Amino acid sequence: METVTLGPTGTYSHRAASAVTDDGISFVESVRAIADAVANGDADRGVVPIENSIEGSVTETLDALAEVDLAVVREVVTPIRHALIAQSENFDTVASHSQALAQCRTYLDENYPDVDREPVASTARSVEIAREDPTVAGIAHPDNADGDLQLVASDIQDKSSNSTRFFVVAPPSERSEAGGKSSFVVYPNANYPGLLLELLEPFADRDINLSRVESRPSGERLGDYLFHIDVDAGLYEERTQAALEEIEALAENGWVRRLGSYDVEHVV
């Protein structure tokens, strides 16, 4: 079973993908390319970031899920762990993705105030550079310290509680109704005060907890929105189906997409 995610080797997306498959993993450079590969049948599974400031953005993933018909079959939560990786402690530049550099700012200010900081395309790219150039240290997950590279310091990120979340996506035919969480995209094709409230009431009326609500411009016209809704309930539950029927009535000029039900896996 082929899984596609954001490359190159060693990204946090690669780690999340490794946690859900023992088979082949291939890499592309954008969330949309992952969505297209799964939709076209070029891959069986895709792993996309939903809360991650380093690889891809929430925005890009929300738009891909609204535009490409896919099933969400699992959620993977993994902590952000940044390590300083180099051939030795004699480096004069620290390279990494700009967000990783920012997340390690306190450590770098205290320990390497005079070392240059250089933003590069990804944390994984910074490891490649450190492998080639003894004067450069990279910042990436500690598992990247192999071969000639050593772990200069671990867990150098500012906030230890930071975590990243990924969805595992599959073709729509593999959509499941089992699992404790469910995701939907709702396009009401309407805009009036209280609309979002009306869309959320059917869940509250049935004691279904909302774990995430995000709005995105539809791209159709200014002020026109899509809503991404995650709930702590499965599609197999009668109350979830009843809530969705009410929402479909509210969105009668638009559409409701059931992305699927799934369980959450925590990876260390």
Add this chain to the structure above:
Amino acid sequence: METVTLGPTGTYSHRAASAVTDDGISFVESVRAIADAVANGDADRGVVPIENSIEGSVTETLDALAEVDLAVVREVVTPIRHALIAQSENFDTVASHSQALAQCRTYLDENYPDVDREPVASTARSVEIAREDPTVAGIAHPDNADGDLQLVASDIQDKSSNSTRFFVVAPPSERSEAGGKSSFVVYPNANYPGLLLELLEPFADRDINLSRVESRPSGERLGDYLFHIDVDAGLYEERTQAALEEIEALAENGWVRRLGSYDVEHVV
């Protein structure tokens, strides 16, 4: 008046900053660094992306607005316009930020199927590389084509309707109650079914339209959320103040932050 935003010269953030100030603009490498610079008094204004898949992420901006006390004083909306920029048409590599490469995929597949694509740290960095290396073309805003660089093609992005949104932030003492939109961060320090609905009802009851609602993990404990809410009403309005009083009562164990009221500026 010093304004700080995401660098280097030529980013979309730089363009948005140029639209709101005629004075000095300086650059940093993360949204959090912008927030800190304004909070510390190192800059008078900051320009941060709120919906932009290229520089910074929604996630990073939401967290900075929750953690650093700032006022939002304006919103700037600008279209994404990507151009192919090089010394001549004889290039064998197209470099840019991975999201920009992804947003131009249809054009590149049709017109340059055999040219290598290389992700780099930013669209602005791709222009710097194209300026140094005649074999590399960059993808960035067309205004970057100056000096030895020519515009090989304009508006090569897949979706012409794509736009990016930025907030202009200022020290909390400059918070305004005038302006047609307002933003808040609400931390209820509680989690039960219907909570988000209860937080939104005070707006709906007063015919106040919600233009954006996003939830973010609080970092305190799993399943504990902050809510970012934008409404189409000013803080100067009695109905907005009345709604906020109800919300403050609901969040009595947490807090409500008024980011301010502001107007939206569209930049071409």
